[in-house]
Amino acid sequence: MRDALDKNPGFDPRSGGTSAPSTTGAPPATSRTIEGEFSCVGKPLPRPDVAAKATGAAVYGADLVLPGMLTGRILTSPYAHAKILSIDTSKAKALAGVAAVITHEDVPKLRFTRSVMAEGLPPFAYEGENQDQFILSDKARYVGDWIAAVAAVDTYTAEKALDLIEVEYEQLPAVFDPEEALKPGSPIIHEGWPGNVAGVIDHPFSRGDLDKALADSDYVVEFRGRNSRQKQAHLEPDVAVARWEPDGRLTVWSPNQNAHLAKKTMAQRILGINEGDIRWITTTVGGGFGARLSFGVEPVAVLLAKITGKPVKVFVTREEDFSGWSSRTEQRQTIRMGVTKGGTITAIEQRILSDAGAYFSHSGTISAVNMQATLGVMRSPVVSGKATIVYTNNPTSSGMRGYGNPEGSFVLQQAIDMAAEKCGMDPLEFRLKNAKGTGEPSMWEPVTLTSCALETCIRLGAERIGWKEKWHGWGASTGAAGPSPGGRYRRGVGMSIMTHASGAGGFLLEHSSAIIKLDEDGSVQLAVSPCEMGQGILGALSQIAAEGMGLRYEDVHVITGDTDVTLFDIGSHASRSTYAIGNAVLDAARQVRATVLERAAGILETSPRALDIRGGSVFVKADPTQTVAVAEIARGAIYDYGLEGRHITATGKHQALTHCPNFQAGFSEIEVDTETGVIKVLKYVVAHDIGRAINPLTVESCLQGGAYQGLGYALTEDLIIDEHTGKVLTDSFATYKMLSALDMPEVEVILVEEPDPSGPYGAKGVGETGITNVAPSIANALYDACRIRIHSLPMTPEKVLAALAAAPQSPDYNGG
Amino acid sequence: MTKQIAAFTVNGAEREAIIEPHMLLIDVLRDQFALTGTKYACGTGDCGACTVLLDGKPSLSCLILAVTAIGKSILTIEGLAEGPELHPLQQSFVDEGAIQCGFCTPGMILSAKSLLDENPDPSLDEIRHALAGNLCRCTGYVAIFNAVQAAAAAMKTDSTGTEARP
Amino acid sequence: MHRVLLPFEFAEPTTVRGALALIDGEKTRALAGGVDLVLRMRLRQVLPEKVVSLQKLPHLDYVRADDLGLAFGALASLRQLEASRAVREGWPLLAEAIGSIGSVQVKVQGTGVGNLCVGTPASDVAPALYALGARVRLTGLADEREIPIEEFFLDVGKTAVRPHELVTEIVVPRPPAGSGAAFMKLAKTSEDIAKVNVAVMVSVGDGAYADVSIALGSVAPTPLRAVEAESLLRMAPVGEAAGVGNPAGAAAANRVSPALEATGNPVSPGLEAAAQAAAQAAVPISDVRSTASYRKEMVRVLVKDALARATARALAGRSDVQAPGGVS
């Protein structure tokens, strides 16, 4: 069968002809889905939120101004590890215009974790989330730890007050390397966690006798690798506004990605009040990428507002953001893989040493997801995974796009290429042979894959990058083209595959609800609670709603971001919004549709089954000239002068123990300057198993953006921490380098649409995934070009040159 | 301190603000004129989110003392559209999917405007250069390049009344 | 860390004398474009009691060229210099160097003189001016002096500007006929500050290098000339030195990767020796941008590439650079 596929690379046996994968050529790579079948779904419609963003009218947190509002600023620690002997706030308090100065003595004595997403864990799992911090610290555990806060009439006064706070520190020995932190005698960062071990996580799906399986394998490969602390670097710096209302309730405005869970955390873990006492409003979000799965400055704003009795806005500078509480978690990993001569994987082992930094935050769940994704993409009879999470005096980490997957994939995908090389197999064929498919267990093993278009993704991606012509082969043994010829500039291609959840069912509470209200003019108010952080969710949900009811896209208005109005939802993460909230919206839409049809049947004197709705009009299927407008039905339902009046509404829900994984293949072509070590990416191709692209323009843009962040992760982005002081040295965009408009290479996006039965119109997730395959495919391309492997990210020219210098030279290979 | 009443031409209108020398232009625009479309994202000149057109030229309002902008003409994103219609650049950013979170968008659009003012028919390379000082964390820029090209084409059609070159 | 500036007094004199009287260099700072100064004030790296804006000084934003040379005033912006036809045609090296600064806004706002007065060895403008033999005109209350640019940079953040003195003009002699030049820069991204940058100018006559200047940036406390390397090449025959015949180099983009045409042209021993001597002159440090050893090695590579490109340009008689994006 594989031979047949070779001859017919566009054909996919699994698609069953239900939909055709679509692709196009050079950028802007555009794939358009099946036309005709739907009226809204699958169309590149402009999103409802963007016109306000184009005119400057959109209100982000920093733009919010309330009557009498004060400005709050935070004093951070200059030391990585220090006891606070005393804090003298008297001068600051005496300054005219200062309303409050608070320290650890003023904060609730409830410990919490910043990860508000953790509230979605089942209670037994939540126990594993270390409750290890207060709003303001009683001891400095990293440079940037929060020591005191001020509320004042304006920023000028607030910052002057910060300068007047006198803190007496006693510096303590600090530790910045997770391996050092584990050694006996290392400084202890948290009293409750001896040896700095913040947690140990065993992969729940480990199975088989690892040692025996490896001993029995024909080959064993091992690869060690380490990712960088990539920053989310959302352009909007963190901000929150809080106000205690006269009735004693609290309103919080912030860009948090999980409004409902943030409300719960704030109520129960920090303030000790009821959830109903809090109204959480999500502002327009200037990028999230996982940082906003944690509390930022919200708790400080809430406390300052409480103490002053005034609304308070707290914000941070870019420098503070870089030195703060969220970056990708640094994970040092080892993958060992056993294979047979014939190229079948016999065992995979993953060991992770994860540097949480000063507080636990997301480091546990990230390690768990890393193992699920990394150990879950390939079929293997024996699997072993274990993560050790360590406290250090580095800044705290958080969720960052991909949530463990880009960390693990960088290591796994290089190990896969090494295994393929041992077997003398094309790494593409090796992946096809060993990757899981429909009917097999997903990354969360109790769940069975109901769809998987990975093979199509690999085939199409390979075609677009020119894999057959460009991949050099492993050398003489394969009889392929041979290594990249000598000379200064060497080209190579590399690939990587991944799977990622669409939703969190199985490991996290997976529950979303939506409300639809049909107004008298036939327009619809859709109330949902995802956070629109740029991913285009409001548009996608409107499309699903319109399609589900047979209304026009422009008839749907979304109300979002207010926990007083919207029903429960676990938040925007885990690439779940379109999939999970979309299902809830579709559920509600279908109910509204049924009600409309029922009322229409009465008017048209037929049965609801004989009717359909399109473009806001109900018609008789057998005789489309017989119609009644949805508006007429809606109006009649409200302005009913008898006793049958009822404003048509519905609530829909999504709840699942599954999460419908999506798949993706990425291919890079690079050129390496062997004299400077500079890697130039000539082209990146990403083929994604989207199930159904509800809005192809949005999906493409999302994958382009993911590729952009992946390229930075691979090549330039690096949070560099001074190894003596623990200070973040790259605390601005001047030193933390993200690619500019001049650096972005060609990225081709291919959307493969093989609908999954569980998603709305077959859709699966995409949000986080675009980032994952970039670095590993570049790493493998680097080997194809120069026969070197880089073990840590980013793959800087400095590292490339060092690896080239250390590489063994073969006669036909005059490497620099 | 040396407070003064200062006059600026903001989006075509004469506006006055009470300023002190240490106030940054971005803060006067946002706090005193409530023009919050101008975004603060870095304060180091690296991201371009705070870009405004100062006497027509793209300038970083986070690195300009308001006192040095007295008497000058300032265009912010709020002043771009005439009336309720979107400016062609705003429309093309909407249509081409060039906006995700939108935080970079005002600065990006103003940089693009200054490019098109000087060069109505820019090449892709010229667009990349013109936007090199504006970071976008979300889109990967490609859709933004498309939007600038689309706007250039639309503006040519507008001004000549004839079909633009494809 | 702060979001706003501390208060200071502000003056906006309209005569150079008026400005000079105020500026003492420590408690009082001159403000040109403010790109560097305002940032440092927010970060509390400099805390002047008084800021003296030069922006109202008349007639200082000129860029002027004649047979003798180029002169630009203290208020000429980087953008003005880069876009100036005279500069692009007569001093393409300077345009190329400024072209390597990514942000249009920085170039619109920042002045060429301000860029130099920051005193950073990572300046992209400085090596070009070193290679071109520029001179700096300083005006004081009592007198005026003109010094070679090598004497202007003293240490990281330190220049020859004295209290009550301003840089009023930069003077650049016209490159000799038959010369060619090239600027190259390595950085993390296209709009980053250099890890290493290199500016070279060669003039070729009778098949030999008549003159060579090689300037290096970001590899010592100040920009510097690789004097040893220059003398190795002076009078050396070009054919032997350059491995030439590669004018295509002139068209290569001046970007992150100095993406030389991927022909892998063998470079002759003459250039290689000069490049190695240049690397010997470098005394770089390790910082967030790169490591000392990488920088030193890159001096060799960039000097070699830049010499090959400059030589090719000299032989092709090509001496202009493209206008910056968007300027016609």
Ligand SMILES: Cc1cc2nc3c(=O)[nH]c(=O)nc-3n(C[C@H](O)[C@H](O)[C@H](O)COP(=O)(O)OP(=O)(O)OC[C@H]3O[C@@H](n4cnc5c(N)ncnc54)[C@H](O)[C@@H]3O)c2cc1C
């Ligand atoms: C995002 C960004 C990217 C950058 N990238 C680059 C790059 O790639 N390459 C590069 O070379 N530079 C780069 N720069 C630096 C930039 O070019 C300089 O900061 C700018 O040119 C300084 O000029 P200015 O007129 O704004 O100086 P100002 O900030 O006004 O002044 C700088 C200093 O010089 C003094 N000064 C100014 N004029 C005079 C004078 N006439 N006489 C005496 N003293 C004076 C001031 O007192 C002050 O101390 C970058 C800057 C930013 C913000």
Ligand code: FES
């Ligand atoms: S906020 Fe001004 S450049 Fe970033």
Ligand code: FES
């Ligand atoms: S759209 Fe988010 S930064 Fe550009």
